[in-house]
Amino acid sequence: MSRASRVVIVGDVITDVVAVLSGPLATGSDTPAEIRFGGGGQAANTAAWIAAQGVAVTLVGAVGDDAAGRDRVAELSDGGVDCAVDRVGGAATGTVVVLAADGERTMVTERGANLRLTAAHVERALAEAPDAGHLHLSAYTLLDAGSRGAGLRALAAARERGLTTSVDAASAAPLRRVGAAAFLAWVRDVDLLLVNADEATVLAGGLDPAAQARVLSATARRVVVKRGAAGAVWVDRTATVSVAPARRVAVVDVTGAGDAFAAGLLTAWLGGAEPQAALARAGDLGALAVATVGARPTR
Known part of the structure; x- marks a missing residue:
């Protein structure tokens, strides 16, 4: 793929309500927090980080025909993302409440219009992107x-x-509900599969990260296991193993860090970078993401 080729990203567009807690959640009482409303959704976040690197990107998704949906599309467009986003009548734009504390985050989700994304809309969007070289x-x-x-x-x-194709495994709990066998059948022979440590355990069992990636390389041509502060591991079917440490930064909010990591990895790899360099670029963007509140690049 050349640097000029467009990346098409398919997936969720969300309103994030991020609450960075000042301490442990006081159940049944009050907990002070810094609260911010803004754009979220794994696909939308990744698209925003890719656009911020100057790469042509189209986001394919669905929002409600409501003010939140219009705001989400407008902010993505302002950030350089080409939006092939369907506005669905009778459905609300998805919303996630994110509780962030102690380097972790817990999400409470209403999927909303994301559940109404159709195959026909995806087909039209791809037909309207003849310069595309990769789908994520x-x-x-x-x-x-x-x-x-x-x-x-x-x-x-x-x-x-x-x-070429890539898939981000998204979240351990819903992966567990659908089951590893079903999911791996759906993504068989993708060029790149990204999983975090919890998702890797759901899909490959309680092995060490390199062993998990080797197991998953039977399904995907290349596998990257994201390990947060412990760095990342890349394995491909030629048995190449690359390991990259994470950058040490003060963590403010981990929301969207994996999406920024994915954007850095994709743009580097699609631009011809070797695995070690692609992991390093991914780590740089992930570190940038955790140092600020919210899931998107600052402008």
Whole structure:
């Protein structure tokens, strides 16, 4: 893929309500926090970070025909993302409440219009992006039964058009609900699979990260296990193993860090970088993300 090729990202567009707690959550009482409203969603966040690196990117997703949906599309467009986002009547734009504390975050989610993303809309969006060279799929699209057809069609249509493909495994709890066997069948032979430590354990068992990645490389041509402060591991089918440490930074909010990591990894790898350099670029963007509140790059 050349540097000029467009990246198409398929998946969720969300309003994030991020509460960075000052201390442990006081159940049944009050906990002081810094609270911010803004754009979120794994796919939308990754698209925003890719656009911030000057790479052409199209986001394919769905929002409600409401003020929140209009705001989410407007801020992405302002950030340089080309939005092929369907406005769905009768559905609300998705919302996530994020509770961030002690370097972790807990999410309470209303998927909303994201469940209404259709295969037909994905097909149209790809047809309108003839300069695309790569398709990246947020696995939330596969993990939700309502949008699963759109996710499966996105991968199939990308292959038919000769695009390379990648999938971010999204979240351990819904992966556990659908089961490893089903998910791995859906993403078989993608060019790159990204998983965090919890997702890798769901999909490959309680092995060390390199061993988990080797197991998953039977499904995907390349696998990256994201390990947060412990760095990341890359394994491909040639048995190449690359390990990169994480940058040491003061953590403010980890929301969107994995999405920034994915954006750095994709743009570097698609631009021809070797695994070690791609992991380093991914780590740089992940570190930048955790140093600020919110899931998107600052401008």
